[in-house]
Amino acid sequence: QVAMHVRKIEDLFGQKPQIFRNTELIFNNEIAHTARMMGFRGTLAEGADHILQGRSPNEPYAPPEFYLPEDKYWNVIRQSFPGVYPPKKILVLLKNYKLSDDVAFRFSDRSWIGFPLRAETFTDWVIGSGGHNINLFMDYETFGEHQWKDTGIFEFLRKLPELWQERGIRALTPSQVLDDWEKKTQGPAEQEHLKKEAASILAALSALWKRPETVQSPLELQEKTFDAHLSISWADTERDLSAWNGNQIQSAALRALYELEKYVKASGNEQLIRTWRLLQSSDHFYYMCTKYWNDGDVHKYFSPYESPYEAYRRFSHALCDLRSRLHL
Secondary structure (H helix, E strand, O other): OHHHHHHHHHHHHOOOOOEEOOHHHOEOHHHHHHHHHOOOOEEEEEOOHHHHOOOOOOOOEEOOOOOOOHHHHHHHHHHHOOOOOOOOOOEEEEEOHHHHHHHHOOOOOOOOOOOOOOHHHHHHHHHHHOOOOOEOOOOHHHEOOOEOHHHOHHHHHHHHHHHHHHHOOOOOOHHHHHHHHHHHHHOOHHHHHHHHHHHHHHHHHHHHOOOOOOOOOHHHOOOOEOOOOOOEOOOOOOOOOHHHHOOHHHHHHHHHHHHOHHHHHHHOOHHHHHHHHHOOOHHHHHOOOOOOHHHHHHHHHHOOOOOHHHHHHHHHHHHHHHHHHOOO
């Protein structure tokens, strides 16, 4: 599916994507390195507080280094990405969820201390946040649907470009952010001799003290580690996978869907393969969420069904139809 998306971007825009963005920013270390093996140099993720632990989300991070089993991943990836040579590392760009949510969720909240949010105020907050880059992620529906026209959201947007230009804020693509970061971490060419001197000093010191092989040289330490050994996302207050796989009906639906994989692929029927692929859309499982309070209200807002159980019933009917077409 990633390879199909890459080809579509190349066909429509003539550009080869360099940054990987998963559904709802679903991310973990394994996904990061799988994306690297696909040829991506960067990936997007949620700036989860429990991983950052007080650090700023406003700079690129790196996932922990490890190697994925070649028989499990590399052979499969080579079939979809022939001729791709993975970069040596992949960097993670994190969403600044506090500033993003100020616009996406709190903009029209009259009980919020920041209401009404003016473009000038938001610009001050962006500058005050500091760091190398600030990533603001929000749904397209934020503008005009979640935040209606009469909230002033469009006037707010119109003012931002001019304000940001005046205050020295640049808008960059993720690839441009990584380009700037690489220039910053590599340093100017005239400082290369300092690096060589530092390397010679370290070499001399190593004769007196053997550095453990597992410890990186200070010259190699550029990005801080973002260690997501458990999956995270930008969904709900938990920021995990519970929006799609947090109850029994969601788990049952996912299990039933993936049990059909070998039969679908063995059929060689492109229409059945496409149907099975479309049934993997995360929305189907999102609608089956049974959470309460604020998160439950959000799920209910997006769902076309009267209840999560109706969503499960409809999905089960679609699976039964697919099974019958597979003669199971």
